Amino acid sequence: MRRTPCLLLKTLPLLCLFALAACGQKDEINPAASIRHPIAKKADTTQATQVDRKHDEASYAEPARVRTTHLMLDLTVDFDKKQLAGTATLDVNWYDDNASDLVLDTSDLNITQIEGGDGTGDWKPLTYTLAPADPVLGSKLTIHMPTPGKAGHMRQVRITYSTSPQASGLQWLSGAQTQSGQPFMFSQSEAIHARSWIPLQDTPGVRFSWTANIHVPKDTTAVMSADYGDPENLQTATTYQFNMPQMVPSYLLAIAVGDLKFKRISDRSGVWAEPGMVAKAAAEFADTEKMIETAEALYGPYRWGRYDILVLPPSFPIGGMENPKLTFATPTVIVGDKSLVSLVAHELSHSWSGNLVTNASWKDIWLNEGMTTYVQGRITEALYGADVAEMERQIDQQELMTEIKDGDIKPAVQVLALPPVPPGTSPDDEMSDIAYTKGAWFMQFLEQRFGRAVFDPFLRSYFDNFAFQSITTDDFEKYLRANLLPKNPKAVTDAELHTWIHEPGIPSFATPAHSARFDAVDAARKAWLDGGALPGTEVTGKWVTQEWVHFLEGMPAALSPDRMAALDKAYHFTGTPNDEIGQRWYPLAVASDYKDARPQMAQFLQSIGRQKLIMPTYAALAKTQEGLAFAKDVFAKAKPGYHPITVASVQALLDKAKPAN
Ligand code: BES
Numbered sequence: 001m002r003r004t005p006c007l008l009l010k011t012l013p014l015l016c017l018f019a020l021a022a023c024g025q026k027d028e029i030n031p032a033a034s035i036r037h038p039i040a041k042k043a044d045t046t047q048a049t050q051v052d053r054k055h056d057e058a059s060y061a062e063p064a065r066v067r068t069t070h071l072m073l074d075l076t077v078d079f080d081k082k083q084l085a086g087t088a089t090l091d092v093n094w095y096d097d098n099a100s101d102l103v104l105d106t107s108d109l110n111i112t113q114i115e116g117g118d119g120t121g122d123w124k125p126l127t128y129t130l131a132p133a134d135p136v137l138g139s140k141l142t143i144h145m146p147t148p149g150k151a152g153h154m155r156q157v158r159i160t161y162s163t164s165p166q167a168s169g170l171q172w173l174s175g176a177q178t179q180s181g182q183p184f185m186f187s188q189s190e191a192i193h194a195r196s197w198i199p200l201q202d203t204p205g206v207r208f209s210w211t212a213n214i215h216v217p218k219d220t221t222a223v224m225s226a227d228y229g230d231p232e233n234l235q236t237a238t239t240y241q242f243n244m245p246q247m248v249p250s251y252l253l254a255i256a257v258g259d260l261k262f263k264r265i266s267d268r269s270g271v272w273a274e275p276g277m278v279a280k281a282a283a284e285f286a287d288t289e290k291m292i293e294t295a296e297a298l299y300g301p302y303r304w305g306r307y308d309i310l311v312l313p314p315s316f317p318i319g320g321m322e323n324p325k326l327t328f329a330t331p332t333v334i335v336g337d338k339s340l341v342s343l344v345a346h347e348l349s350h351s352w353s354g355n356l357v358t359n360a361s362w363k364d365i366w367l368n369e370g371m372t373t374y375v376q377g378r379i380t381e382a383l384y385g386a387d388v389a390e391m392e393r394q395i396d397q398q399e400l401m402t403e404i405k406d407g408d409i410k411p412a413v414q415v416l417a418l419p420p421v422p423p424g425t426s427p428d429d430e431m432s433d434i435a436y437t438k439g440a441w442f443m444q445f446l447e448q449r450f451g452r453a454v455f456d457p458f459l460r461s462y463f464d465n466f467a468f469q470s471i472t473t474d475d476f477e478k479y480l481r482a483n484l485l486p487k488n489p490k491a492v493t494d495a496e497l498h499t500w501i502h503e504p505g506i507p508s509f510a511t512p513a514h515s516a517r518f519d520a521v522d523a524a525r526k527a528w529l530d531g532g533a534l535p536g537t538e539v540t541g542k543w544v545t546q547e548w549v550h551f552l553e554g555m556p557a558a559l560s561p562d563r564m565a566a567l568d569k570a571y572h573f574t575g576t577p578n579d580e581i582g583q584r585w586y587p588l589a590v591a592s593d594y595k596d597a598r599p600q601m602a603q604f605l606q607s608i609g610r611q612k613l614i615m616p617t618y619a620a621l622a623k624t625q626e627g628l629a630f631a632k633d634v635f636a637k638a639k640p641g642y643h644p645i646t647v648a649s650v651q652a653l654l655d656k657a658k659p660a661n
């Protein structure tokens with residue numbers, strides 16, 4: 001099992017853990033996978049020009065020779081076999097007259113037949129080679145055209161296949177594991193898991209439109225990241241049809257099937273969830289329409305028709321996924337006071353940064369995640385106030401600075417324009433909070449230097465200019481130099497730009513977020529730590545999630561069990577229904593040897609699968625023999641309900657644990 005230094009990241013451990021998942025399910029170990037980049041002694045100033053930033057090291061596809069333009073899926077969902085089975089038909093355009101093969105990405109697929117077509121409805125069998133599986137990238141599928149060169153170029157290729165029950169991009173839940181008692185399945189394709197349920201060119205540099213026919217057992221509903229008619233009048237059926245007319249990259253393909261109900265929020269938005277969850281979810285996300293309007297006012301029309309949110313079961317391994325027209329979201333943000341709905345602001349923002357203008361390869365993921373985190377902050381500010389947006393920024397920035405200080409992110413990958421990963425390494429390995437928090441910080445820097453009156457229209461024009469394209473940091477930089485810098489030539493220097501994009505760490509000239517509301521939290525915590533009373537409800541009654549998070553994050557590494565008991569008596573942290581608070585409380589309970597929290601801690605670890613929330617507690621437990629034994633015991637019980645990638649992450653953490661006593 002591969003080791004990764006970012007395993008213990010406090011936020012978004014998912015990014016590096018996806019990689020572990022990929023090899024966690026296979027027996028082979030690729031020795032190259034553990035080779036890390038040598039740490040750059042000084043920033044390589046020529047990197048941007050030396051590296052082919054359009055090239056995607058995480059895909060076998062050859063988009064310079066041939067590109068998919070359209071995909072047609074016809075799949076049957078079989079809950080007993082934990083399998084999708086059917087056909088994927090790709091329309092392709094050839095660009096290289098000498099090309100004789102179509103190379104696709106696959107992972108764990110069982111392929112039974114491949115045929116070529118010319119668009120007239122005639123199909124003839126094609127020969128193909130499925131290479132042995134690489135632990136990270138899966139199996140390269142080479143489809144041979146009937147004759148070499150241009151004459152043999154088929155315009156259509158139809159692949160008959162089925163998925164493996166262990167497909168890394170799918171989770172299958174039995175009726176016993178869902179609220180409704182009905183089985184449930186869902187996908188998570190980003191970054192390189194679409195290939196585990198569809199054979200395709202699995203790279204963000206290739207965009208295509210798609211349609212799907214999905215056959216499901218009766219009493220279940222299928223939804224996908226596509227158009228599917230009016231959700232308020234959708235008849236339950238055994239075949240559902242989907243249409244994605246916009247050109248999208250493969251990582252945005254998504255499907256979920258289960259006992260799903262819909263509740264409307266506005267004419268163009270609503271919530272899908274299991275019946276017992278849908279009303280609560282619609283109430284929590286009631287501001288969605290206002291969020292869309294806020295983003296539209298800043299960055300131009302929402303171009304995707306509907307914006308719905310699917311609330312997944314608690315095993316969903318991440319917080320949210322920006323599947324077009326249908327964001328996938330964890331139920332852990334439904335806490336009753338809308339304090340965590342910036343997750344919706346984030347996924348919605350991807351409708352501009354990411355889904356409309358897409359990173360051409362994972363090296364430039366900051367173009368997706370950093371810009372989105374910036375836009376998310378703008379939406380949060382407009383709806384809930386600058387003070388709320390500032391609290392969220394401060395939490396993120398402090399987390400990133402701690403990770404940098406603790407050596408969790410090596411210098412070579414503290415840059416926005418990431419270097420290529422070495423062969424055999426997953427792109428997820430070198431993604432971190434850098435893309436999110438440094439990326440957003442860079443955008444705030446530009447905003448501050450140029451002013452919103454200049455920066456907002458610039459960003460809007462950037463989205464318009466590159467709409468439905470996949471681009472690199474170089475494209476962004478060129479556009480910035482041509483369209484923003486001339487507006488005020490003195491606003492930023494070349495050296496400053498270079499530092500943000502190509503040098504490790506956070507520039508010394510960056511302005512950190514500073515929340516006045518957190519000053520009050522700091523004062524209250526300090527007063528107690530210095531021997532005074534705990535803040536009473538006249539103070540904490542107004543606190544939202546972020547203030548509680550900050551209150552706990554500022555505590556010493558460990559407290560005495562007595563002090564933990566005092567906190568618990570006052571605020572009932574143990575058993576909190578707010579998992580963001582649980583994420584901080586349970587590791588503190590472990591470090592403080594506060595055993596009273598253990599039963600509820602076990603419950604917390606067993607009831608949710610979102611990696612960001614549970615990994616810190618597993619990591620804290622793994623530091624002692626006794627804790628590790630407890631963690632292993634809990635994991636054994638939790639495992640059947642976890643997503644494949646969460647299983648792989650926890651397993652890796654426990655396997656590599658070296659408890660101190
Ligand atoms: N697109 C990401 C999730 C992702 C990134 C999956 C990279 C795989 C590889 C999504 O938009 C995201 O950032 N989700 C966050 C939400 C948070 C920042 C509000 C998450 O899941 O924690």
Ligand code: ZN
Nearest residue numbers: 346350369372
């Ligand atoms: Zn995101």
